[in-house]
Amino acid sequence: MTETIYNTQHSYMQLRFLAKSAFDNATAAVEDYIYLYDNFNGENPVAVLIDDQPEFINRQTICVGILKGQVDIVIDGHPHVMKSGCFCYVSAHCLCRFLSMAPDTQFFCFSVNQDLMLDVYRDMGITFKMPSRYKKFVCRQLPASDMLYRKSLYKELYTELNRVAPDYQKHVAQAYLCIIYSNDFELFEEDVPDSSRAISRQHALFRDFVELLGQYSNQEREVQFYARQMGITPKYLSALCIEYSGKNASSWIDDYVISRVKVLMQENRYNIKEIAQVMHFPTQSFFGRYFKRVTGKSPRQYMISNGL
Amino acid sequence: MSTANTQALSDINGRQNIFFKMYHERHVMSDNLEQKSGVVEAQEPIYDQSFCAMFIVLQGSLNLCVNGLDLTLHPNDYLVVMPCTNVEVKASRCIFFSHAAQAHIIFDQYEEVNCNIPMTKRAFSLRLYHFSSTQTERFKEIYLIMKREVLRDDYPMKENSLRAITKLNMVALLEATSDAPMSAVVPYPMTSQRQVFERFIELLDTYYTHERSVQFYAKRLNMSAKYLSMISQSIVGKSASVVISQYVAFRVKQLLYRSQLSIKQVSEMLNFPTQSFFGRYFKRIVGCSPRQYMKQNCRNLNASHS
Numbered sequence: 001m002t003e004t005i006y007n008t009q010h011s012y013m014q015l016r017f018l019a020k021s022a023f024d025n026a027t028a029a030v031e032d033y034i035y036l037y038d039n040f041n042g043e044n045p046v047a048v049l050i051d052d053q054p055e056f057i058n059r060q061t062i063c064v065g066i067l068k069g070q071v072d073i074v075i076d077g078h079p080h081v082m083k084s085g086c087f088c089y090v091s092a093h094c095l096c097r098f099l100s101m102a103p104d105t106q107f108f109c110f111s112v113n114q115d116l117m118l119d120v121y122r123d124m125g126i127t128f129k130m131p132s133r134y135k136k137f138v139c140r141q142l143p144a145s146d147m148l149y150r151k152s153l154y155k156e157l158y159t160e161l162n163r164v165a166p167d168y169q170k171h172v173a174q175a176y177l178c179i180i181y182s183n184d185f186e187l188f189e190e191d192v193p194d195s196s197r198a199i200s201r202q203h204a205l206f207r208d209f210v211e212l213l214g215q216y217s218n219q220e221r222e223v224q225f226y227a228r229q230m231g232i233t234p235k236y237l238s239a240l241c242i243e244y245s246g247k248n249a250s251s252w253i254d255d256y257v258i259s260r261v262k263v264l265m266q267e268n269r270y271n272i273k274e275i276a277q278v279m280h281f282p283t284q285s286f287f288g289r290y291f292k293r294v295t296g297k298s299p300r301q302y303m304i305s306n307g308l
Numbered sequence: 309m310s311t312a313n314t315q316a317l318s319d320i321n322g323r324q325n326i327f328f329k330m331y332h333e334r335h336v337m338s339d340n341l342e343q344k345s346g347v348v349e350a351q352e353p354i355y356d357q358s359f360c361a362m363f364i365v366l367q368g369s370l371n372l373c374v375n376g377l378d379l380t381l382h383p384n385d386y387l388v389v390m391p392c393t394n395v396e397v398k399a400s401r402c403i404f405f406s407h408a409a410q411a412h413i414i415f416d417q418y419e420e421v422n423c424n425i426p427m428t429k430r431a432f433s434l435r436l437y438h439f440s441s442t443q444t445e446r447f448k449e450i451y452l453i454m455k456r457e458v459l460r461d462d463y464p465m466k467e468n469s470l471r472a473i474t475k476l477n478m479v480a481l482l483e484a485t486s487d488a489p490m491s492a493v494v495p496y497p498m499t500s501q502r503q504v505f506e507r508f509i510e511l512l513d514t515y516y517t518h519e520r521s522v523q524f525y526a527k528r529l530n531m532s533a534k535y536l537s538m539i540s541q542s543i544v545g546k547s548a549s550v551v552i553s554q555y556v557a558f559r560v561k562q563l564l565y566r567s568q569l570s571i572k573q574v575s576e577m578l579n580f581p582t583q584s585f586f587g588r589y590f591k592r593i594v595g596c597s598p599r600q601y602m603k604q605n606c607r608n609l610n611a612s613h614s
Contacts, residue, residue, distance in 0.1 A: 178472035
């Protein structure tokens with residue numbers, strides 16, 4: 001069993017968690033059972049999220065509680081608003097993108113592995129309803145006392161995961177999630193109508209593409225590669241991307257690659273030369289030119305301007 | 309018994325202010341955490357033989373009688389009682405909380421969390437641990453979460469939620485005993501005499517409905533009645549016949565208190581020759597007649613009971 005990552009010290013990493021869960025071959029992300037994130041120490045994530053975050057697919061189910069402020073997010077093409085006092089669930093494998101976040105936003109969230117989610121569903125006695133039947137995004141306005149209770153459960157879970165032996169971590173997480181989910185069971189009672197669940201082949205292809213990006217963008221930057229992986233022509237792939245997102249395939253690839261590079265920069269472990277190697281660029285100068293072409297700044301300029 | 313019984317025991321005798329809640333015959337919770345005086349009066353048998361219970365004392369001392377053994381729990385003591393054990397709460401002065409659940413629930417959660425050490429039902433009828441204050445605080449936190457859950461309105465997954473909290477408790481218990489898993493501070497050394505006594509209790513559990521003579525049990529244990537009495541005397545300080553009669557009295561109280569049986573039905577169930585004999589037997593041990601006992605303590609007394 002892999003260890004849980006419950007360290008919320010690095011503020012930037014806190015907010016890149018969603019990106020991390022898409023990049024499971026990236027630097028430090030491991031497919032762990034549960035992530036816990038919050039910004040109780042008051043960081044303001046606005047600029048970081050809006051500028052840098054490409055669309056991504058979250059591998060894990062995410063449960064968010066918004067204590068203050070507001071978050072606007074697009075999930076599978078549908079815009080949603082997470083208001084203060086809301087507790088929201090985002091299913092796994094959704095195409096997500098942050099639109100905006102109010103400056104005073106305070107939130108806490110759990111990002112839960114699918115295996116653990118299945119165990120929690122089983123604990124709750126939901127065996128016949130497959131998770132895929134649930135809505136992609138459910139949101140619930142909670143009274144203040146309930147929200148504070150959840151926050152205290154979150155904090156307890158945080159301390160417990162830090163405290164107990166590794167053998168018990170999963171059970172503790174499972175138990176707390178079961179309590180929280182049981183409290184919201186009625187959200188999962190509704191049946192999702194068939195029409196909204198169906199995904200056309202093109203949409204499925206597009207999501208496959210995004211998943212592949214999550215997997216290979218640290219190595220491959222050619223549209224040709226991804227198209228071949230999917231069994232379609234590069235032209236068709238580009239057309240799909242434009243239809244579903246407005247950007248063509250190579251823009252998507254660029255976005256993902258640059259996002260990964262930025263994550264690596266934030267880790268503070270590598271210098272520019274090493275980053276170029278890790279990301280499989282042929283030379284450092286090629287990497288520099290590529291970075292400048294996409295972002296407008298050279299890597300060093302970017303690192304300086306972001307205080308790295 | 310009604311399904312979600314929220315009556316505080318103050319309903320019974322008007323003096324106590326103890327929180328007591330039984331959920332669907334599966335979970336029983338009681339505490340006097342909010343009471344200031346810490347006065348606990350003797351309680352009736354709240355749950356039956358299929359429950360596994362735990363008691364934790366925060367302050368003062370809790371007096372219990374477990375299978376004839378008089379036991380006092382002190383602050384930061386944690387007592388786990390296996391099924392088929394008679395636990396009577398006697399008058400005490402303490403702040404405590406306790407949770408009991410159907411044995412299979414507890415055992416299931418234990419096995420889920422720890423498959424290595426199998427839980428044997430009759431290894432000890434009770435285990436007494438002593439923990440640090442921080443550990444006891446943790447148990448109290450978990451208890452309060454469970455209390456809050458139990459008090460919420462009924463919804464389909466409430467049972468699952470309670471089980472999850474039971475699991476949390478199990479994790480906490482295993483964690484707290486991790487350095488020495490089986491070394492509970494048992495309130496008695498497991499000598500051969502104790503083993504004989506435990507076996508005696510087991511036999512009582514099986515045969516109390518038919519046999520109430522010391523001779524019968526002594527014969528089953530391959531010893532003389534005198535010797536059995538001597539063992540009882542040294543283990544719990546009571547002679548064998550007293551142990552038998554107190555055991556029977558406890559089970560009768562349990563039946564009268566919890567089920568809808570009439571006095572006549574109970575006396576037949578226990579194979580007493582006549583109802584009047586049963587009445588006199590009960591009065592000799594408990595101090596009041598069965599009818600008086602039911603009047604005092606049973607809320608569900610049906611007027612048509614004979």
